[in-house]
Amino acid sequence: MSAEAPRADDHHLARTDEAEMFERLSRSNLVTTWRWYLGVGVAGAVLLWGLIVFLYMAMVGMGVTGYNKPVFWGLYEASLVFWIGLSHSGTLISAILRLTHATWRAPVLRGAEAMTAFTLMVGGLIPIVHLGRNWRVYYALPYPSSRELWPNMRSPLMWDAMAITTYLLGSLTFLYVGMIPDLALLRDKSAGWRRKFYSALSLGFRGTHEQWRRYHVASTLFAILIIPIAVSVHSIVSWDFAMAKTPGWHSTIFAPYFVVGAIFSGIAGVVIVMAILRKAFRLESVLTPLHFDNLGKLLCTMTLLWGYFYFTEFLTVWYNRNPEEWEVFGSYGGHYLPLFLTMVICNFVIPFPMLCLKRVRRSISLILVPACSIVIGMYAERLLIVIPSLARRNDPFIWANYFPTWVEFSVMAGAAAMFVLLYMLFAKFFPIMAISDIKERLFHTTGRTIGGMTVESIAQVEGEGEAHA
Amino acid sequence: MKHTWAMAIDLDRCTGCGACVVACNAENNIPTIGETEAGKNRLMHWIRVNRYWEGEFPEAQAVYLPMPCMQCERAPCELVCPVYATYHNEDGLNAMVYNRCIGTRYCANNCPYSVRVFNWYDYKWEKPLDEQLSPDLTVRSRGVMEKCTFCIQRIRRAKETAAEEGREIRDGDVVPACAQTCPPGALLFGDLADPHSEITRKLKDPRRFRLMEHLGTEPRVVYLKRQKGAGR
Ligand code: SF4
Numbered sequence: 206m207s208a209e210a211p212r213a214d215d216h217h218l219a220r221t222d223e224a225e226m227f228e229r230l231s232r233s234n235l236v237t238t239w240r241w242y243l244g245v246g247v248a249g250a251v252l253l254w255g256l257i258v259f260l261y262m263a264m265v266g267m268g269v270t271g272y273n274k275p276v277f278w279g280l281y282e283a284s285l286v287f288w289i290g291l292s293h294s295g296t297l298i299s300a301i302l303r304l305t306h307a308t309w310r311a312p313v314l315r316g317a318e319a320m321t322a323f324t325l326m327v328g329g330l331i332p333i334v335h336l337g338r339n340w341r342v343y344y345a346l347p348y349p350s351s352r353e354l355w356p357n358m359r360s361p362l363m364w365d366a367m368a369i370t371t372y373l374l375g376s377l378t379f380l381y382v383g384m385i386p387d388l389a390l391l392r393d394k395s396a397g398w399r400r401k402f403y404s405a406l407s408l409g410f411r412g413t414h415e416q417w418r419r420y421h422v423a424s425t426l427f428a429i430l431i432i433p434i435a436v437s438v439h440s441i442v443s444w445d446f447a448m449a450k451t452p453g454w455h456s457t458i459f460a461p462y463f464v465v466g467a468i469f470s471g472i473a474g475v476v477i478v479m480a481i482l483r484k485a486f487r488l489e490s491v492l493t494p495l496h497f498d499n500l501g502k503l504l505c506t507m508t509l510l511w512g513y514f515y516f517t518e519f520l521t522v523w524y525n526r527n528p529e530e531w532e533v534f535g536s537y538g539g540h541y542l543p544l545f546l547t548m549v550i551c552n553f554v555i556p557f558p559m560l561c562l563k564r565v566r567r568s569i570s571l572i573l574v575p576a577c578s579i580v581i582g583m584y585a586e587r588l589l590i591v592i593p594s595l596a597r598r599n600d601p602f603i604w605a606n607y608f609p610t611w612v613e614f615s616v617m618a619g620a621a622a623m624f625v626l627l628y629m630l631f632a633k634f635f636p637i638m639a640i641s642d643i644k645e646r647l648f649h650t651t652g653r654t655i656g657g658m659t660v661e662s663i664a665q666v667e668g669e670g671e672a673h674a
Numbered sequence: 675m676k677h678t679w680a681m682a683i684d685l686d687r688c689t690g691c692g693a694c695v696v697a698c699n700a701e702n703n704i705p706t707i708g709e710t711e712a713g714k715n716r717l718m719h720w721i722r723v724n725r726y727w728e729g730e731f732p733e734a735q736a737v738y739l740p741m742p743c744m745q746c747e748r749a750p751c752e753l754v755c756p757v758y759a760t761y762h763n764e765d766g767l768n769a770m771v772y773n774r775c776i777g778t779r780y781c782a783n784n785c786p787y788s789v790r791v792f793n794w795y796d797y798k799w800e801k802p803l804d805e806q807l808s809p810d811l812t813v814r815s816r817g818v819m820e821k822c823t824f825c826i827q828r829i830r831r832a833k834e835t836a837a838e839e840g841r842e843i844r845d846g847d848v849v850p851a852c853a854q855t856c857p858p859g860a861l862l863f864g865d866l867a868d869p870h871s872e873i874t875r876k877l878k879d880p881r882r883f884r885l886m887e888h889l890g891t892e893p894r895v896v897y898l899k900r901q902k903g904a905g906r
Contacts, residue, residue, distance in 0.1 A: 265795065266793070266796060266816040267792070268794030268816075273715035274715045275788050336777050337776065337816070337818060338815075338818065342776060344757045344774065344776050345756045345776060354758065354774070356757055359753050360756040362754065362780055449754065449780075449783055450786050450891075451784065451786075595783060598788050599788070599886060600741075602739075603715075605715040
């Protein structure tokens with residue numbers, strides 16, 4: 206726990222004993238414990254239950270949920286925003302870290318990118334779950350129909366669907382391209398069906414100079430391209446709300462505010478995932494407290510940013526005193542007070558002071574406290590965005606409150622289980638650590654002793670100098 | 675001829691009796707959802723009578739405000755539907771294609787008047803209620819959005835009759851169920867494109883106002899303000 210910059214034996218390992226390093230990093234692929242089976246079993250069972258409940262809902266009707274007349278959107282839509290939000294940090298962090306050549310990035314990349322892909326898959330399914338007639342979802346696709354009916358491109362829901370699809374495809378490509386050298390490595394080290402599997406996936410990557418060069422160009426290019434997509438996706442998700450005439454939603458700050466919230470919850474998600482990976486696959490030597498420290502600093506900044514955005518949103522409403530909006534915000538202090546308090550406490554009061562302390566950031570068990578609280582707080586925030594605005598619509602005669610039923614809870618538990626399951630399967634079959642990136646870093650790093658201290662010093666890779674200049 | 679259907683609601687005359695709601699339910703095959711569902715705030719009425727209280731207890735007075743779909747000229751509900759299930763028809767009405775609706779419910783969230791209703795279940799008409807279903811209209815399945823259409827079936831019927839008789843539609847040919855039933859005659863329906871219709875005359879009334887006009891939805895339903903004073 207006390208280890209800081211890379212340890213001496215790491216360098217040694219990278220240079221001399223490649224086999225041992227490989228074994229250490231791809232523990233997830235090599236060793237299958239009973240815990241893994243148990244996890245997959247539990248996640249699979251919950252997912253199955255969620256599916257059954259979803260089918261039941263589709264057969265009987267949306268009436269089995271807690272939705273009612275003014276509150277036509279609730280837990281499902283809040284979860285949609287939440288999951289898409291969680292997806293934000295993975296690819297984004299990874300892309301930014303790649304572009305800025307952050308030296309500590311390598312072990313974080315793959316896990317974060319995979320998180321993006323799977324949260325997007327889960328989030329992307331929720332719009333289908335929430336439909337009144339799920340079996341007619343293809344009406345929203347621009348397919349050539351003999352009736353010449355096309356989807357309505359003016360609807361923010363369509364923009365949303367397109368943005369999520371683009372981001373999902375982009376992230377999957379990003380994840381896959383970044384994985385090719387590692388897949389080639391796995392191909393070389395495996396036998397049997399796995400060998401066939403990895404040979405097909407590694408696209409004949411042999412590690413020639415030319416291939417490496419192309420690989421570097423491609424991953425830099427994707428990193429550049431994916432950042433605007435990531436930012437735009439959550440702006441567009443926010444437009445589902447901001448483009449509506451609903452008091453409390455119709456706010457110009459929604460787009461940047463959603464993006465900030467998304468990155469905020471996403472980084473918290475990455476911290477949690479990293480801690481679990483570290484524990485489960487004994488990656489202590491790779492995922493050092495340094496990584497958690499850096500992620501913690503990022504998280505601390507995002508806490509402040511989120512707090513600022515929330516304050517700004519309040520300020521404009523307070524200054525404006527539009528009676529309709531004021532009623533919505535008023536309900537934060539009334540019926541929705543528990544939700545509001547959860548949000549403020551979990552998103553700011555707990556994490557901010559904790560993340561300011563180096564001791565917390567450097568301890569894996571302690572940093573999990575603010576990370577988990579942020580995830581909870583952001584879920585509360587999403588609920589708070591969706592529900593009170595609808596429950597306190599323009600006409601006070603129809604005001605009503607909303608509470609989800611077991612149906613919604615089950616389906617959303619199924620969604621969470623789906624994420625866990627996908628992630629576990631991914632970790633089993635694919636390199637969860639960016640092996641080649643880690644190796645590259647170790648090769649380029651030497652521990653230099655200055656005075657009584659060992660610091661990490663990095664040799665510049667050929668051609669990278671221009672990017673720095 | 676192009677029509678501009680509109681409705682005037684005279685709040686001075688409305689007594690809040692709810693006859694319009696019942697008439698609408700009968701005319702448009704709207705299911706009766708029962709007590710438990712109603713308790714969950716899922717009433718499916720296409721027109722509702724809002725009741726607000728004015729003043730404190732001993733002097734409290736009820737104010738009634740019947741609310742059908744406003745048939746907005748710039749309908750926010752139409753804009754957000756991903757599949758064009760709700761659209762502006764040739765008469766400038768906000769129409770609904772139930773078969774096309776996939777139930778995103780976004781239109782309901784965007785309707786500032788909250789007059790759209792959702793089919794939470796497949797409702798059943800027990801015998802002998804099934805005998806009273808109107809054959810002019812579909813019975814909607816679960817998972818779709820529905821709403822007031824100014825009794826579009828009656829408008830169509832009137833147009834057909836007029837065409838058969840080789841004449842233009844006359845003022846008073848179309849009367850929606852709610853307007854037909856309203857005992858004090860608070861609801862008036864007609865064609866604004868016809869300069870001599872009763873509604874054109876009525877809407878010159880200085881008491882006219884429209885709900886939430888500041889939102890720019892340009893509702894087709896116009897209210898006439900209640901007058902206060904002696905004897906009221
Ligand atoms: S009142 Fe509501 S449902 Fe009717 S046209 Fe306007 S926005 Fe659409």
